[in-house]
Amino acid sequence: MSNKKNIPLFKVFMSPNVDNPLLDVIHSGWIGEGPKVKEFEEKLRAFFGNPYLTTLNNGTAGLHLSYHLAQNQDEYKSYFNNNKNEIITTPITCTATNTPIISTGAKIVWADVDPITGNIDPKDIENKITKNTKAIVMVHWGGNPCEIDKINEIAKKYNIKTVEDGAHSMGMEYKGKKIGNNSDYTVLSLQAIKHITSVDGGILMTKSEKDYERVKLLRWYGIDRTIREGIDLRCELDVAEAGYKFHMNDVCAIIGIKNFEHIDEILSKHRANALFYNEAFKAKSGITISPQNPDAKSSYWLYTLHLNNRDEVMKKLGEDGIMSSKVHARNDIHSMFKDFKADLPNAQKFNDTHLCIPVGWWVSRDDREFIAEKVIKYAK
Secondary structure (H helix, E strand, C coil), X not given: XXXXXXXXXXXXXXXXXXXXXXXXXHCCCCCCXXXXXXXXXXXXXXXXXXXXXXXECCHHHHHHHXXXXXXXXXXXXXXXXXXXXXXXXXXXXXXXXXXXXXXXXXXXXXXXXXXXXXXXXXXXXXXXXXXXXXXXXXXXXXXXXXXXXXXXXXXXXXXXXXXEEXXXXXXXXXXXXXXXXXXXXEEXXXXXXXXXCCCCCEEEEECCHHHXXXXXXXXXXXXXXXXXXXXXXXXXXXXXXXCCECCCCHHHHHHHHHHHCCHHHHHHHHHHHHHHHHHHHCCCCCEEECCCCCCEECCCXXXXXXXXXXXXXXXXXXXXXXXXXXXXXXXXXXXXXXXXXCCCHHHHHHHHHEEEECCCCCCCXXXXXXHHHHXXXXXX
């Protein structure tokens, strides 16, 4: 009898209560940005504790808007007029973190990372700052917070904006506050395999009301959708700043609303599985656990180990029906980033040994015991 299982690394969560509300929206005659988007945003603002929150069609759009705002405090100035702007970022992330930097006309400056957590190194950030630096990007790898206060102190010292890419970090807490309350701009993803999905979608939280009001315009071409005055619908309005089509729609919003009802349950399962692994792998030969920020509560979207024989372990886990992956590798080596090369020894160390194993809400007690047993068996 085969002992092989089928344990995925990621799985889409869909609320069992979504079907009828979704059909109601689909047949309501209003499927664009409307009352369900507004309702979803109100629920999210209450959860995060930040009133300056907007939903978007994806997380990448939130990063794009953040980089736009960081480079353009004057809304009438186009960043395309200045190709000297620099944004400091990390290579240990999805390429979606960094492609919008190029799209806004800025130059990428890579900072190195902690070789075990994968999070950006504050010391190397400060080494890379120039008079052209406009923003610092921090990615919370797997939902484990970077040194947010330290990085924000550096940014304040040089009058630079900070952007948190929280794509892994729904429900993450830092010093008693939920993500979205520390930096100038914070972006979360509602993509298919995240803790909470709206099929696709994103969240952008800002620190200032001014930026929030501007985001609401920029997500829909730069046009104020709330104005109903004039002879014809918004046709007489002057558009001061070119925007985008980055808004969420009511179809995605209702899915997000129904899935969000399960956020506490989902987070608790991720965290419980991670704590089990921490105990199982503690002091085990050949396995290094990625330490969690002691000032924080990780969302554990990923559970990351370091193994000297990573590729061998990944192959053998696959043979046992356990999916594992690096998830993201250093992306500074892609051809599209060839103009921004840097020596990043710690990023390479992380890249050589890190492996993510299933930790999510679908992993049962039997599953996690099986996974831990196999990792311990194969690690050298």
